[in-house]
Amino acid sequence: MKFNGTRKVKNVILLIGDGMGFSYTSGLRYFNHASQNGFMTPTIFDQYFVGSQSTYSLDRESNITDSAAAGTALATGYKTYNGALGLNIDQQAVPTVLEYAKFRGKSTGLVGTSQINHATLAAFAAHIESREQYDQIADDYLDERIEGNLKIDVMLGGGTSYFVRNDRNLVEEFVKNRFGYVSNLQELVTNKNEQLIGLFAPVELPKQIDRDSTVPSLTQMTKAALQRLQQNPNGFFLLVEGSQIDWAGHDNDIVGAMSEVKDFEAAFKAAIQFASDREDTIVIATADHSTGGMSIDRNDNYKWNPNVIKSITSTPFVIARRLHDTKDMTILKHHMPFSLHEEDLKTIKLTLDMAVEDTREALINIINHYSSTGWTTKGHTGEDVPVYAYGLNRHLFSGRMENSDIARILFQIMD
Ligand SMILES: [Zn+2]
Incomplete structure (x- = not known):
């Protein structure tokens, strides 16, 4: 990879559709298409497609990745073993692109629809041997500092039960560190704090299709994060995860899957809209792996409904x-x-x-x-996943690459 003469980017928005393999984004195209016949309108993903990446991990027992290992590859540039967060295969802590951004004086954000200490998000801001250590991951978000500073400025998603515990109240501690705290959409919209923790459910948020008006969408959380992060003249790194596309895939639930891909599609649109007003921002959307072996048709009649x-x-x-x-x-x-x-x-x-x-x-x-939706497994699958990009240096993400290449490029091009 050549970076000589590459203009550096000020802002990075990385969106990860957890489990969102090609069948999900192709499914979205069918889903959005109003009538059953005729030429299909490209989705927002189609418009910004640049390439694909291979997701396999370096696990000794498995050759299919889990979300922790894939998240770590996307966050650090190191493929690792399944379950690892922010550690390489030798269990050494390796810096993440989020931490590097903080080190360079940028603001940082984590937004998702799972608990914010769940695997993919955690891979960008924690260094822990096993993804199951939820309390310790939440502690890391506060305790691990970058040159004395808190490493994440905006955190929005679910997870009160991990942040407000009997042994420790992390929300109170964040507030003592001048963070705002919000727990519903109304509060999110009216809050003015530049640093913010928003927890909208004890664990995960309801899926988009099940949400009521008190729960923000992924887009509303993304916009709230962008509003704050863009105040920093040095720029920012924002990770946005469509966390539950994968969960629906594990359940072989196509209603949940389309609900969450739609939620993610809207957040991607909002990120592109932000970047389109400026020339210093890269937006990348990809997946960490595919899930469920979703297939478009299963009844042998050439008709998905x-x-x-x-x-x-x-x-x-x-x-x-x-x-x-x-x-x-x-x-x-x-x-x-x-x-x-x-x-x-x-x-x-x-x-x-x-x-x-x-x-x-x-x-x-x-x-x-x-x-007529088919599925082959309740687990993850090993095929390559799509990469979408918009903005400055988008061409660097084109073609076929490894998941770890994405982080390696980001380290190089971040201003
Ligand atoms: Zn995953």
Whole structure:
């Protein structure tokens, strides 16, 4: 890679759609397409496609990555073992692009829809042997300093239960360090603090399709972060994660998957809009791996039915819970307004005497059947994932590369 004569970038916005392989962004194109036939309008992702990256980790037992190892590669330039956060394969702490940005006097931000101490986000700001150590990751966000300064200026997502604990109240400590604290959309919109921690759920945020008006969207959080970070004359590094695309993939839940890809699509749009007014910013969107082996068609009839997915009002989990609460099968007509067969209704009804999880599973199977969505696994898959870029130096991310190359390029081009 040649960087001689490359103009340095002031601001970096990196967006990671967790688990968002090609089938998800192709699925989005079908999903956005209003009619069933004709030429499909390119998505925002299509417009900024530049290349692909390989996601495999250096784990001794697995050749498919988890989110921690992939996050670490994207954050530090080092592929590592599954479960590692901010450590190389020899378990040595390696600097992340977020930390480097802070070191260069920039402001930094972490935004996501999972708890903000979850694997992908944590890989950019913690150095820990195992991703399961949630409390310790949260502690790191406050305790690890870069030349005496707190390393993250804006944190928005879920996770109160890890930040307000019996043994330690990190929110109070952040506030003592002149941070603002917000816990709902109203507070987020009216808050004026330049440094801010916003926790909008005990653990993860509801998926977009299930949110009420008190919970911010990924876009609203991204805009709130940009508003603050851009105050710094030295620029900023912002990581935005569409955290739950992956979770929906693990559940083989296409309704949740499209809900979260839509949420991520809007945040990507907002980032591009910010960058398009200026010439000193790079926006990169990519995934850490794909999940579930999602496939567009499974019924051998050359017809995927996104309109079925579009018509559904909530995630299968929420519908299943309502069915259990009400024991009223007629609510299905509202939540899944397409014609279900007698047999499907019987199957669902049977699960009402079982666990909510069983009802959810039944709904997921039925939705996959009617939408003709296929899945091959409940885990991650090893195919390459897309890279999208906009702005200054976007060409450096084109072609086929390793996930670790993204961080290596970012270290080089950050002003
Ligand atoms: Zn992941």
